Amino acid sequence: MKQILLITDGCSNVGQSPVMTASLARQEGITVNVIGIVDYGTIGELGSLEIREIAKAGGGMSQLSGTEKLAQTMQMMTRKTVVQTIQQAVNRELKHILGKTSVEDLPPDKRSEVVEVVDELTETTPLEIALLIDASASMKPKLAAVEEAIRDLMISLNAREGMSRLAVFHFPGRHGGEDAVLDQGWTSDLSGVRSLFQHMAMRGATPTGPAILKVIDFFRYGTINGNQTRPEDNDEREGMLGDYVV
Amino acid sequence: MKEKGCSVTTSYRTSIPAGTLVTGRWRGGRYLVQRLLGQGANGIVYLVQQAGTRNLYALKMGYDALDLQSEINVLKALQGQHNAEDRDLSYLVEVDDFTLGDREIPFYVMRYVKGEPLSKFLTRRGGQWLDLAGLNLLKQLAALHKGGWVFGDLKPDNVLVSAYGDVELIDYGGVSQNGRSVKQFTEWYDRGFWNAGGRTADAAYDWFSFAVVCIHMLAESRLKTAANQLPQTRSTADLVQIMNQEPRLRPYSNWLKKAISGGFEHTDEAYEMWKRMISRKPVRHSVRRTPGWLKSAFAISLFLLVCAIYLTLR
Incomplete structure (x- = not known):
């Protein structure tokens, strides 16, 4: 299961529409969640509208949060999204078999059995989360809190039975053509990582749309520089199957 | 969460x-x-x-x-x-x-279970009731753990205490199967928050939360200070320091240290050790010295009694 978690505090202003690229991600089987940080002042009418739209197009959820609640919000969203994705799949099956539309329509006894299966899958499904952090100038004072929240998310992910890993990006890069920068490739252990965000150049531009495209590329090819890289996916898939066998 | x-x-x-x-x-x-x-x-x-x-x-x-x-x-x-x-x-x-x-x-x-949250109960009846409430809470946890479950979100609000210290756990929303991930937790009582281990549900996770609950009940302000420091420097050493500083926690400190480091074999052992601890605890009840005037008054009344007896029998 693949998720993008976008953390931002404002509106995009460069490149493709992030709503469009989020929709593209969804078609690739990647759910897009968005957290809008609202520490100082507001995120603005336009900003919060965009956040909602991106999440909607990306099949995920959106929420405004202060930095002090960030870790909590991230974990809640991640977990809910996993449950929801599984629930959607289960609902499709139910419709197929029973003609019912959702788990909620089942009588309590039957619901109980279905939820048992959903819980089991929630715990064991392999999970990949790409965190995409807005590093435009206004986000600078919040980055320490963001990093802390990411580390906390890793603790929770590691407690799952299924394979879980995350990757961290920030955007924009140092020069105009660089839409997103990979700070940390797929990992399940951040304890050795001293500092997630280094060499940050805070620029005013917020190319949210193009940055999402870069992350989609990364899910596809394992790199953000096009498709010229090694297919390391194969052995990984075997690992995923192993998780199901339990 | x-x-x-x-x-x-x-x-x-x-x-x-x-x-x-x-x-x-x-x-x-x-x-x-x-x-x-x-x-x-x-x-x-x-x-x-x-x-x-x-x-x-x-x-x-x-x-x-x-x-x-x-x-x-x-x-x-x-x-x-x-x-x-x-x-x-x-x-x-x-x-x-x-x-x-x-x-x-x-x-x-x-x-429907009648009772009040642990913190309210202890404020009303006094901190020494933690001995009994804690014992009963451990008993409940032991039963839960025996069945292969872990409570997870253990915090004062989720512990309901009735008049004589009987304990009932409420809100089973955070209960996880042993070995799975902890579904819900609250920062202060969470092992991960104190950089003291993961969020995989095991009996030790509940012991840890239990220990922080005790610290919270008897040394709230110190715990608050420790929890508010920089996340990277937060550790169990802070909790141990609170135990050493706070006189009310000192009698519990051996037990608490063991709980925080996950040092029990199983929850029954934690229960037995708690039981031994509270029965051996140095009773700090202030033995009120008998005032001097009372002693002399008693001596005088005794003397008068003897006189009275002597006079009647004579």
Whole structure:
């Protein structure tokens, strides 16, 4: 299961529409969640509208949060999204078999059995989360809190039975053509990582749309520089199957 | 983890007014809402009266059908475990849906437990009651752990204490199977928050939370200071330091240290050690010295008595 978690505090202003690229991600089987940080002042009418739209197009959820609640919000969203994705799949099956539309329509006894299966899958499904952090100038004072929240998310992910890993990006890069920068490739252990965000150049531009495209590329090819890289996916898939066998 | 303020489901978090009649969609059970009892991560709990009877129950309305069902599944499994020697862990009465306007709200009905949250109880009766409440809490946890479950979100609000220190755990929404990930937790009582280990559900996770609950009850301000420091520097050493500084915690410190480091074999051992500790605890009851005037007054009255006896017998 693949998720993008976008953390931002404002509106995009460069490149493709992030709503469009989020929709593209969804078609690739990647759910897009968005957290809008609202520490100082507001995120603005336009900003919060965009956040909602991106999440909607990306099949995920959106929420405004202060930095002090960030870790909590991230974990809640991640977990809910996993449950929801599984629930959607289960609902499709139910419709197929029973003609019912959702788990909620089942009588309590039957619901109980279905939820048992959903819980089991929630715990064991392999999970990949790409965190995409807005590093435009206004986000600078919040980055320490963001990093802390990411580390906390890793603790929770590691407690799952299924394979879980995350990757961290920030955007924009140092020069105009660089839409997103990979700070940390797929990992399940951040304890050795001293500092997630280094060499940050805070620029005013917020190319949210193009940055999402870069992350989609990364899910596809394992790199953000096009498709010229090694297919390391194969052995990984075997690992995923192993998780199901339990 | 609490999920307050989630934008997706705000609409049904508003509470239902007293006097509302809740009718089950599937089984037709009818309950009259009397008042709000509390709020958990998965839903709102009301005190209800079963229509046509005088029976009082607690009724929990869920925010989300799946989350609530997941909690119900745990309760059902616990119900199956109840045996003759143990106290009845089960309290599930009925599970159903309630139609409110155009929404279906899932709910379940459970036994109504009278009592007050641990912190309120200890403020009212005094900190030394932690001895007994703690012992009873450990007993409850031991029973839960024996069945392969871990409570997870152990915090003062989730511990209900009745008049004589009997303890009931409420809000089973955070209960996880041993070995799985902890579903819900609260920062202060979370092992991960103190950089003291992971969030995989095991008995030690509950011991850790239990220890922080004790620290919270007897040294709240010190705990607050420790929790507010930089996340990277937070560690169990801070908790140990609080135990050494706070005189009220000192009698418990050996037990607490063992709990924080996950040093027990199983929860029964934790229970036995707690029991030994509270019975051996140096009784700090201030032995009031008998005042001098009382002693002399007693001597005089004794002397008078002897005189009186002598005079009568003479």
